[in-house]
Amino acid sequence: MNYLSTLLPASTEIFLLAMVCAILIVDLFVADPGKTLTYLLVQLTLLGCALITVATHQQGVVYLFHKMFVDDLMSDVLKLLSYLAISVMLVYSRSYLMVRGLFTGEFMVLALFALLGMMVMISASHFLTLYLGLELLSLSLYAMVALQRDSATATEAAMKYFILGALASGLLLYGMSMLYGATGSLEVAAVSDAITHGVQNKQLLVFGLVFIVSGLAFKLGAVPFHMWVPDVYHGAPTAMTMLVGTAPKLAAFAFVMRILVEGLQPLMAHWSGMLVILAVLSMAVGNISAIAQTNLKRMLAYSTIAHMGFLLLGVLSGDVEGYGSAMFYAVVYVLMSLGGFGMIMLLSREGFEADTLNDFKGLNQRSPWLAFIMLLLMFSMAGVPPTVGFYAKFAVLSAVVNAGHIPLAVAAVLFSLIGAFYYLRIVKLMYFDTPESHVPISIQPDSGLLISANGLAVLALGIMPGTLMSVCAVSVRQSLLLVH
Amino acid sequence: MIFGLPLLSVAIWLPIVFGILVLATGGDRNAPMARGIALAGSILGFLVTIPLYTGFDKMTSAMQFVEMRDWIVRYSIHYHLGVDGISVLFVLLNSFFTPLVVIAGWKVIEKRVAQYMAAFLIMSGLVNGVFASLDAVLFYVFWEAMLIPMFIIIGVWGGPNRVYAAVKFFLYTLLGSLLMLVALLYLYNQSGGSFEILDYHQMAIPMTAQILVFIAFFTAFSVKVPMFPVHTWLPDAHVEAPTGGSVILAAIMLKVGAYGFIRFSMPIAPDASHKLAGVMIALSLIAVVYIGLVALTQTDMKKLIAYSSVSHMGFVTLGFFIFNAYGVEGALLQMISHGFVSGALFLCIGVLYDRVHSRKIADYGGVANTMPVFAAFFMLFAMSNSGLPGTSGFVGEFMVIMGAVKANFWYAFLAATTLVFGAAYTLWMYKRVIFGAVANHHVAELKDITAREKLVFAILALTVLGMGLYPLPFSEIMHASVNDLLVHVARSKL
Numbered sequence A: 001m002n003y004l005s006t007l008l009p010a011s012t013e014i015f016l017l018a019m020v021c022a023i024l025i026v027d028l029f030v031a032d033p034g035k036t037l038t039y040l041l042v043q044l045t046l047l048g049c050a051l052i053t054v055a056t057h058q059q060g061v062v063y064l065f066h067k068m069f070v071d072d073l074m075s076d077v078l079k080l081l082s083y084l085a086i087s088v089m090l091v092y093s094r095s096y097l098m099v100r101g102l103f104t105g106e107f108m109v110l111a112l113f114a115l116l117g118m119m120v121m122i123s124a125s126h127f128l129t130l131y132l133g134l135e136l137l138s139l140s141l142y143a144m145v146a147l148q149r150d151s152a153t154a155t156e157a158a159m160k161y162f163i164l165g166a167l168a169s170g171l172l173l174y175g176m177s178m179l180y181g182a183t184g185s186l187e188v189a190a191v192s193d194a195i196t197h198g199v200q201n202k203q204l205l206v207f208g209l210v211f212i213v214s215g216l217a218f219k220l221g222a223v224p225f226h227m228w229v230p231d232v233y234h235g236a237p238t239a240m241t242m243l244v245g246t247a248p249k250l251a252a253f254a255f256v257m258r259i260l261v262e263g264l265q266p267l268m269a270h271w272s273g274m275l276v277i278l279a280v281l282s283m284a285v286g287n288i289s290a291i292a293q294t295n296l297k298r299m300l301a302y303s304t305i306a307h308m309g310f311l312l313l314g315v316l317s318g319d320v321e322g323y324g325s326a327m328f329y330a331v332v333y334v335l336m337s338l339g340g341f342g343m344i345m346l347l348s349r350e351g352f353e354a355d356t357l358n359d360f361k362g363l364n365q366r367s368p369w370l371a372f373i374m375l376l377l378m379f380s381m382a383g384v385p386p387t388v389g390f391y392a393k394f395a396v397l398s399a400v401v402n403a404g405h406i407p408l409a410v411a412a413v414l415f416s417l418i419g420a421f422y423y424l425r426i427v428k429l430m431y432f433d434t435p436e437s438h439v440p441i442s443i444q445p446d447s448g449l450l451i452s453a454n455g456l457a458v459l460a461l462g463i464m465p466g467t468l469m470s471v472c473a474v475s476v477r478q479s480l481l482l483v484h
Numbered sequence B: 001m002i003f004g005l006p007l008l009s010v011a012i013w014l015p016i017v018f019g020i021l022v023l024a025t026g027g028d029r030n031a032p033m034a035r036g037i038a039l040a041g042s043i044l045g046f047l048v049t050i051p052l053y054t055g056f057d058k059m060t061s062a063m064q065f066v067e068m069r070d071w072i073v074r075y076s077i078h079y080h081l082g083v084d085g086i087s088v089l090f091v092l093l094n095s096f097f098t099p100l101v102v103i104a105g106w107k108v109i110e111k112r113v114a115q116y117m118a119a120f121l122i123m124s125g126l127v128n129g130v131f132a133s134l135d136a137v138l139f140y141v142f143w144e145a146m147l148i149p150m151f152i153i154i155g156v157w158g159g160p161n162r163v164y165a166a167v168k169f170f171l172y173t174l175l176g177s178l179l180m181l182v183a184l185l186y187l188y189n190q191s192g193g194s195f196e197i198l199d200y201h202q203m204a205i206p207m208t209a210q211i212l213v214f215i216a217f218f219t220a221f222s223v224k225v226p227m228f229p230v231h232t233w234l235p236d237a238h239v240e241a242p243t244g245g246s247v248i249l250a251a252i253m254l255k256v257g258a259y260g261f262i263r264f265s266m267p268i269a270p271d272a273s274h275k276l277a278g279v280m281i282a283l284s285l286i287a288v289v290y291i292g293l294v295a296l297t298q299t300d301m302k303k304l305i306a307y308s309s310v311s312h313m314g315f316v317t318l319g320f321f322i323f324n325a326y327g328v329e330g331a332l333l334q335m336i337s338h339g340f341v342s343g344a345l346f347l348c349i350g351v352l353y354d355r356v357h358s359r360k361i362a363d364y365g366g367v368a369n370t371m372p373v374f375a376a377f378f379m380l381f382a383m384s385n386s387g388l389p390g391t392s393g394f395v396g397e398f399m400v401i402m403g404a405v406k407a408n409f410w411y412a413f414l415a416a417t418t419l420v421f422g423a424a425y426t427l428w429m430y431k432r433v434i435f436g437a438v439a440n441h442h443v444a445e446l447k448d449i450t451a452r453e454k455l456v457f458a459i460l461a462l463t464v465l466g467m468g469l470y471p472l473p474f475s476e477i478m479h480a481s482v483n484d485l486l487v488h489v490a491r492s493k494l
Helices: A002-006 A008-028 A036-055 A073-099 A105-122 A127-145 A152-183 A188-196 A202-220 A228-235 A238-245 A247-263 A265-291 A296-316 A320-347 A368-382 A388-402 A406-432 A445-463 A466-483 B007-024 B028-047 B050-054 B087-104 B113-132 B136-145 B147-157 B162-190 B197-202 B207-224 B233-240 B243-268 B270-296 B301-320 B325-356 B372-385 B392-407 B409-434 B451-469 B472-490
Strands: A062-064 A069-071 B064-072 B077-083
Touching: A008 A036, A008 A062, A008 A069, A008 A105, A036 A073, A036 A105, A069 A073, A073 A105, A073 A238, A073 A247, A073 A320, A073 A445, A073 A466, A105 A127, A105 A238, A105 A247, A127 A152, A127 A238, A127 A247, A152 A188, A152 A202, A152 A228, A188 A247, A188 A265, A202 A247, A202 A265, A202 A296, A228 A238, A228 A296, A238 A247, A238 A296, A238 A320, A247 A265, A247 A296, A247 A320, A247 A466, A265 A296, A265 A406, A296 A320, A296 A388, A296 A406, A320 A368, A320 A388, A320 A445, A320 A466, A368 A388, A368 A406, A368 A445, A388 A406, A388 A445, A388 A466, A388 B136, A388 B162, A406 B147, A406 B162, A466 B064, B007 B028, B007 B050, B007 B064, B007 B077, B007 B087, B007 B113, B028 B087, B028 B113, B050 B087, B064 B136, B077 B087, B077 B113, B077 B136, B087 B113, B087 B243, B087 B325, B087 B451, B087 B472, B113 B136, B113 B147, B113 B243, B136 B147, B136 B162, B136 B197, B147 B162, B147 B243, B162 B207, B162 B233, B197 B243, B207 B243, B207 B270, B233 B243, B233 B301, B243 B270, B243 B301, B243 B325, B243 B472, B270 B301, B270 B409, B270 B472, B301 B325, B301 B372, B301 B392, B301 B409, B325 B372, B325 B392, B325 B451, B325 B472, B372 B392, B372 B409, B372 B451, B392 B409, B392 B451
Parallel strands: none
Antiparallel strands: A062 A069, B064 B077
């Protein structure tokens, strides 16, 4: 009994794993093509996860399994947001996938496995745990992208994603092995201690760091490791794109925090320089390439690259404020892309993908409300107040200026100006042009309600951003203060 | 406080709430209801700002009607509102124009009426927010947010080339704003964590930093004013915008930029302002003289008035950067007068455009024969635009020229050429459009202005004459604040 009670901090992961296995079996007996029972079970599982996470929350930082697993405020907040993102993703994708015959038990089970992977990553305090979580996440995502077997583009996307992802994992592992060679440990805190107390072979350490940063950049999709992003976003069915593009970014943020900040903080002088290059290139390439896109999913892919560059800016400012702003940025980004991809799925129907820019022409005449929601999302992505996207940029820029990198801040705002152009183009298409198609838009009530909530959340959080900002800042600060 | 109401908050949020109500009326089936609610909201919005004037204490330069609440605690950002003798006038000007614009668009706008009216109401509230904010982030939020309705107004209800104009307008202004954001973050950092604009006024800043901050603010505000050479968005935006959009753009939006110089650039970076005053004056004079000449050659009436606006706003920035009381007060009066006059002129052109669907001067001639009442009103506004004594246009220009004489004779000389050029382009345009023989059957078929249009013009005509004959109510309210500003700007902050 005593041993079991020490497992409490990991109980959510255990619960989720048990439920995934159960759902896998239950699904075999669900004949209904809509998979209602499975779907409800999955949503209940997510709710259960949220309840358990809240109920088992403990003050401070709790280590488990010989310091391989950590439970702190940051991990709890990120996990709760991941459940929310997955749950929202399922609501948006349900009818979209149903008409395409893809709303299967496997889809949901894989989504939950991906979630489990993210949770392990978020709570990892050991390089091996991090790696295991990452692989569980990645393998589930590869499979999901490939789920539409008869689509050539989806298969191609999955192949690219898999090969490049495997390469990135290899780089990460290689980097980790060098760190192990230099410090003699794979435990995040121990690595940090070892480096602070001086290591013999600094060169090996920095060499390992380069590999680790490259691997991270791959997973985040930062330039020059971004090549997979547009192809995967474009090729995969939109529901899978949404899954790839939203919640995993939260896990990726946690990954950056655990490795670079908690583990390799003493090497900050080295990695912050690398991040500067990644961030500036990502913002430049992402924003400029996005202008040329005619496919909305591809455009959002490039916009993601640019957003990740912005997120890295927050990290590279190298103080608690910066990490807090990066976390806030990640959360806001997830909220906005859920809405963006959700809108594409909402406007799609059987045999028709609303994923080119022209499909948004004249949306204001077809449905003023949806156009308004999309307007909010686009202005938020562009960082125009009073939407929450502005405060995300504001927080990051504030941290960057605070760290004394004013030229970086100026570069960042100039690239956001370029970015504003293509977001504005969507607004222009929706409001200024006349529609090409007059097919009535039919929306399921649940996803219609959700997209409204999603859009209004972008506005409401923009008017009252204080709470979410503080939550992010406090959770990052607590985790870091208690670790060191 | 009247009846314990937070007046500034009401002035900001009442139009916005009414705007949302108007949106809720839905499609064009309910257009009459949308119009009614919009008119009620805009008139109420104006009425609530009147106590700001009547209850204003003219003796002090301190902020009045102050409201202060926590907003984003983490960055110590406050919902901090207040007006001084300078900003209160612009809150009034803005609220005054909203009902006029609603009335002007009453019949003319037939598609998506609710969205049109709502955009103007929401923008009116946001502009009041810009003038009343004492917190830099709050200011920035209102400043940027007002781009969104204007973007939609130009793009949806504008002329043939509206998309280009709307995007150009948005990106131009966004560029300036983003650099200003960096400057604000720098100031936040240097002040030890405050976004209070008034704190920045007191803060010592080294020279290099002052110059950089000044340049960042300059990009933001000069685009909005607009100053030469970043004025090129304005003619495009004006020409393509619907009448109401042009009116608000000219009467209100341009003032926001000039206001920024007074509230941010000059008091926050006084040493840089003095150091760079030569550049500012040069750019202002180029605007006055060169853009005045450009206006002379225009064949499109709206473009002509747009260039005339740039030229008049050159006067305003000239007045600011000669740093004396005549100059600054004259510039502020010029801003208000230009608001009335340019708004009225765009409404006049709108009246013609609604009937003939052309803005080309060449398409008109002899309008006085068919629209005598209209011609009379148009005459008054044209005269005021060229600075005729007895109209509002004269007061500001005269004071700025007087101030300029004190600073340097040649500034005054060049500035005074506007009295010639202004008269030339305005009256020449007036002559070609209004006088002469009836040019074509379009003009022959013209009907004189309706009672609704008469009402709008009458109100504006009275204001223009009133301000020209008795400007004291406008100038006395700003005395204390202007003097305080000048004392402040004269003190070095190094």
